Amino acid sequence: MAKERKYWDEELETMSLDNLRKLQEKRLQETVSRAYEKTRFYRQKFDDAGVKPQNINTLDDLQKLPLIRSSEDFRKAPIPDRLAVPMEEVKYLESSSGTTGVPMAVLWSGTDWKNLMDAEARARWTLGTRPSDVVHVLTGFPCCQMGYQHLGAMVMAFSAGRGVLDNQIRLGQMVGVSVLEYLPSLVLKYFERATEMGYDIKNGSIRLISALGEGWAEAYKRRVEAEYDVIFRTLYGSVDAGLIGAQCESGKGLHTFLDLVITEIIDPETEEVLSPGQEGELVITLLWPEATPIIRYRTGDVTKILPYEPCSCGRTHPRMSMVRGRAVQITKVKGENILPIDVEEIIAVIPELASDYQIIVDKPGELEVLKVKMEYKPEAKDQKALKRKVEDAFDKDLGVESDVELIPIGTLGREKFKATRVVKTYNEK
Ligand SMILES: [Zn+2]
Secondary structure (H helix, E strand, O other), rough: OOOOOOOOOOHHHHHOHHHHHHHHHHHHHHHHHHHHHOHHHHHHHHHHHHHHHOOOOHHHHHHHHEEEEHHHHHHHHOHHHHHHOHHHEEEEEEEEEOOOHHHOOEEHHHHHHHHHHHHHHHHHHHHHHOOOOOOOOOOHHHHHHHHHHOOOOOOOOOOOOOHHHHHHHHHHHHHHEEEEOOOOHHHHHHHHHHOOOOOOOOOOOOOOEEEOOOOHHHHHHHHHHHOOEOOOEEEEOOOEEEEEEEEEOOOOOOEOOOOOOEEEOOOOOOEEEEOOOOOEEEEEOOOOOEEEEEEOEEEEEEEOOOOOOOOOOOOOEEEEEOEEEEHHOOEEEEEEEEOOHHHHHHHHHHOOOEEEEEEOOOOOOOOOOOEEEEEEOOOOOOHHHHHHHHHHHHHHHHHHOEEEEEEEOOOOOOOOOOOOOOEEOOOOO
């Protein structure tokens, strides 16, 4: 019998770090020259910063280039100013979500599309998907679905079931779905509904969850894994960035695809570049798109590059931790970065708490005490004791002093799209 193929692209995935860095530097020079010569947007940016492509030769030189903000610079620039190929070479248009303004157009050439599909497939292979799998992508992103097809798996179309969850569950069970790609917070809803419909998920065909789109509390993941006998793995990417990295079977962090991207972590306030192990905002420079260059692009996502150590899977690419939230959601409490996901970790281990909460920020700058409004379930009779228990947990798990206000379940209400987790109660100038 043929040996099972371990990697999607063995040569690239197990390349020595030295050679990977050389490859990055070569691709960086090409990317920067191309962006300068072919786009008005980057030429202007580089000229303003007083830097020319010939000044960018090594990875250390990257810091000479200006940072790009998606919300201000990039989104506002006219498409022709950002395009490095003639419009007729653009073969696909996607857009990032419009939750924070106008949707931003993302354009790919035919070559970009091929490279993107390869990266999509590689990420899913890293998670553990194989051509023998039956996959259901519930997020509805076409490039995710097509990435699985490129890998060789059977894909259940997003439109199958016409967007009705019950139909999708039924169809999935009929064909024996083994991999489910979904938002982590919705996986539990899917499983609970399937159980109500009489399906035995624990002993059924689903073995792997490819979770994307948001961070999740470790405690939540462990609970779902144990209850339904599935494995949770995550990948990181976005419509504007393509694929950045994916978790392997070791379960520790996500291998970042060094041949496709240069990652940096910055302090979102001071823009200072941070070292491995330090948490901050992820900045990416993509080394593959020809239509729209992406150079020192601030993602707004909070993560860290993990200090380097070889991985048991044999891949040489360094790892980053799971994205913990958005930079705008950081609340600084005595030097600690507190994010909504930290509060969710506490909720996951204290059964008397309901899932809704709000972090209250009542003044600008760093806080001394973390203020949180949290909902409790009706069975919590002694709220004084519960408050003490929650505040102790914040102290023990996060090392911050807290002031917890307990309110009955249902008080905060549900918002239409995404719940507001961090509420500023002072006027911002
Ligand atoms: Zn690994």
